[in-house]
Amino acid sequence: MSTRYSGRRLSPVRLVVLLAVVAALISGLVYAYSWTRDALGSRGDAHWFSAYVDVTATPTYTFEAATEPHQKIATLGFVVASSPTTCEASWGTYYSLDGADGDLDLTRRIARLTRAGGDVIVSLGGAANSELALVCDSVADLQAQYRSVVDTYSLETLDFDIEGTALDDTAANQRRAEAVAALQQERAAAGDDPLKVWVTLPVSADGLPASAVAVVTAFLDAGVDLAGVNAMTMDFGGGDAAKNQADVAIAALRRTHDQLVAIYADRGESLGDREAWARIGATPMIGQNDVVSEVFSLDNARALNEFATEVGLGRMSMWSANRDRTCSDAYADVSVVSDSCSGVEQDGESFGAILAKGFTSSGDAPSPTPSASASATARADQVVDDPSTSPYPVWAEESSYPQGTRIVWRRNVYEAKWWTQGDQPDDPTVAASDTPWRLIGPVLEGESPSPEATLPADFFPTWDAATVYEEGDEVMLDGGAYRARWWTQGDNPVSGQVNPGTSPWEKLTSAEITKLLKTEG
CATH class of the missing domain: 3.20.20.80 (Glycosidases)
Incomplete structure (x- = not known):
């Protein structure tokens, strides 16, 4: 049975139109590919x-x-x-x-x-x-x-x-x-x-x-x-x-x-x-x-x-x-x-x-490492610090820490922003502006305790109870170095560290001593 369109062929005009449409589609695809390649860069770099x-x-x-x-x-x-x-x-x-x-x-x-x-x-x-x-x-x-x-x-x-x-x-x-x-x-x-x-x-x-x-x-x-x-x-x-x-x-x-x-x-x-x-x-x-x-x-x-x-x-x-x-x-x-x-x-x-705005926030940034992902899912109170693999002393509730002191707590390093005692470094109930601790970063693989820097016994004058000391004066006593915070006479620098928040003397940190040694050298 024949149908209305049986054996019907494209006229030359329609064939030309069809070919033009196909060519346009191909051209559009090529242009789109070229634009995409250009937009991303030849190596697919992010913006x-x-x-x-x-x-x-x-x-x-x-x-x-x-x-x-x-x-x-x-x-x-x-x-x-x-x-x-x-x-x-x-x-x-x-x-x-x-x-x-x-x-x-x-x-x-x-x-x-x-x-x-x-x-x-x-x-x-x-x-x-x-x-x-x-x-x-x-x-x-x-x-x-x-x-x-x-x-x-x-x-x-x-x-x-x-x-x-x-x-x-x-x-x-x-x-x-x-x-x-x-x-x-x-x-x-x-x-x-x-x-x-x-x-x-x-x-x-x-x-x-x-x-x-x-x-x-x-x-x-x-x-x-x-x-x-x-x-x-x-x-x-x-x-x-x-x-x-x-x-x-x-x-x-x-x-x-x-x-x-x-x-x-x-x-x-x-x-x-x-x-x-x-x-x-x-x-x-x-x-x-x-x-x-x-x-x-x-x-x-x-x-x-x-x-x-x-x-x-x-x-x-x-x-x-x-x-x-x-x-x-x-x-x-x-x-x-x-x-x-x-x-x-x-x-x-x-x-x-x-x-x-409109740029990626982390071009080629790595995903968190497996160890970091694992620690994120672990209970904080299950993380145990090993002093032998900690670069600084492990935080202890009964110890006092002057400003600048670094400690380790739950495999992270913190630095004291001011004198503190008994304040848990990762206490989640304390606002960032109120905590005395600044998080620096994680304990790194292969770390061991950092040697405590010390000054020669005669680097500063030996503390004397009869001497008047002004703010900024520095002394030595029992192997430690101390700096006067205000006018003082007769206040023992060592015994004052039991409650350094009220002592006129601050003990120099290991980092401060290292800088002094470099300057002297």
């Missing part, structure tokens, strides 16, 4: 936020106590040469990598953050001191120092902050590039996870200066797999200082984008528009900049974030987490840059939260 933390600044910023999503990744700065002539990694020349563990408890604090699902990046260089490539004479020695930093903190990402005189040192730039390339190749040969490398560079409204472009090309020519270029959108100076800082930053980023595309094109690699944006970061200096007339406001942060999320910027940061708060009334001249406040009225808002 992430991480504020810089000045590790050696005082007061100490407790990056390990992250409470907000935008605080989950911390970029810690800065690792530099220990002196202008010594090829040894240090934190700001103040602490060796080992010394930072003793004085700053840095590894423990990092462990606390990572076990909570966060992550850290370490930045090398910065505006002050000497980046290691300026001091280490050979590529092999430089590679060894970079390796020590990566291994000490189990890093997946390094950030190189190259500015100032370091930009123009061609030999140092070449050594750095070759050392980083060799380290990446070494890790690949060992089957380790790839080491991601960002380079942080100054910019103007015209983009990267020629010296900064040279740093990027040195990395690429040496074979470094460069994750991206982070533009320091700050301290523009000149006529740009008084302009809208978001507008100047955006202009700088647009020009940097064009430069990066051109740099890769010169090497035969074509970057799509979105892919290029995914390899660029922005780091404004929040609030008052070093240039008095230059202020990066909360509204500037909102505008920069809107632009960054629209184009698919790969990284957003800020200098610095230490400064993300309103200065107190006691800080009279806010035009003078502070390490610990922004210099602008924030009205309870956070620059970090504004800039991080």
Whole structure:
């Protein structure tokens, strides 16, 4: 039986239309794939936020106590040469990598953050001191120092902050590039996870200066797999200082984008528009900049974030987490840059939260370790401390602890914020502002009791009952060192430690003694 459509064929016109529709669909799929690839970057990198933390600044910023999503990744700065002539990694020349563990408890604090699902990046260089490539004479020695930093903190990402005189040192730039390339190749040969490398560079409204472009090309020519270029959108100076800082930053980023595309094109690699944006970061200096007339406001942060999320910027940061708060009334001249406040009225808002909006809070952050997950489900009262594997004495209810004393309780290290006795370190009924204890981080695998630092018997004068002592005077007695808290005469420093809260004498902690010995040495 025949039907109405039996044997019917497409007319030439309909065939052309059908082919056009199919072609359009294929083109759309290809475009969608290309856009997605560009949006994610060629290696599928996340678009992430991480504020810089000045590790050696005082007061100490407790990056390990992250409470907000935008605080989950911390970029810690800065690792530099220990002196202008010594090829040894240090934190700001103040602490060796080992010394930072003793004085700053840095590894423990990092462990606390990572076990909570966060992550850290370490930045090398910065505006002050000497980046290691300026001091280490050979590529092999430089590679060894970079390796020590990566291994000490189990890093997946390094950030190189190259500015100032370091930009123009061609030999140092070449050594750095070759050392980083060799380290990446070494890790690949060992089957380790790839080491991601960002380079942080100054910019103007015209983009990267020629010296900064040279740093990027040195990395690429040496074979470094460069994750991206982070533009320091700050301290523009000149006529740009008084302009809208978001507008100047955006202009700088647009020009940097064009430069990066051109740099890769010169090497035969074509970057799509979105892919290029995914390899660029922005780091404004929040609030008052070093240039008095230059202020990066909360509204500037909102505008920069809107632009960054629209184009698919790969990284957003800020200098610095230490400064993300309103200065107190006691800080009279806010035009003078502070390490610990922004210099602008924030009205309870956070620059970090504004800039991080739309970015992942933990790009490539590891999941909590199995041991951490297990301890989280265990009853707290079932955790037993072993003095032989504890770096500090185990807390005891009957003992008294002066300010700065560190103890171990339920496999965590705490530090006394003021003199305390009988206050359980992890008492869940006490508010954070009221507890005398600050949680530093977990006891680490393989730890043992830290040796108690002591001073030579004649380091300070021996205490004498007849002598009048003023605030700040220091004495020795029975092997201990003590400092007068106020005027005193006849008050025995040793017996006074039974109730040190009322004693005119405070006993120097092991950490204070260690610093005194270093200074004397």
